[in-house]
Amino acid sequence: MSETLRNSVKTMVKETFEGPPVPIKGSWFTNSEPNSGIFGVLEGMSCDQASMSVHGTTLAAHADHIRYHMWGTNEILKKGKQPQMDWGKSWDIHSVDEQQWNRIQERLRNEYLTFLESIDTIEWNELLANEVLSSLAHSAYHLGAIRQMLKVVKV
Known part of the structure; x- marks a missing residue:
């Protein structure tokens, strides 16, 4: 993969998770x-x-579903094959206490950092490029869903 395309992918992934760069020079798709x-x-x-x-x-x-999906992506990038995954189980969380909520966020951040590192180190091929781009799209989709949920949660 060209360095330009790799950097563009990383820019979009970072915006999905971190938001636009600071100082803000505009954004590609987030607020x-x-x-x-x-x-x-x-x-x-x-946590409430x-x-x-x-x-x-x-x-x-x-949040945990995004982490789970990203974990699966990271496994594919490392090992070249899909791990055994239970997508239904990735939605099982109904309530969390403060410790559980902090752990979910920490684990999500760890998978994100692993993902960013992988973008720089993998031997790119069509399968891995599709996997990286689908993970970006999946995460951006859930960002939108979360932002819509905030309209109810923050009332």
Whole structure:
């Protein structure tokens, strides 16, 4: 993969999780204020807010589902094959206490950092490029879903 394309992919992944760069020079697809990526949005949520059911799911479940998907992607990037995954189980979280909520966020951040490192180190091929881009799209989708849930949770 060309260095230009690799850097562009990393820019989009970073915006999804970290929000636009600071100082803000605009954004590609998130809101342009600081902390508008997944981490910034989740950081401001209490464990009670993260546990509030919105149409049958919670912010905690979304956050852990993103982590689970990213873990699967990281396994594919490391080993070249899909690990055994139970997608239904990735939505099992209905309520969290403060410690559990902090652990979910920490584990998500760790998978994200592993993902960023992998983008720089993998031997690119079509399968891995598709995997990286689908993980970006999946995470961006859930950022949008989380932001919509905030309209209910932060009332």
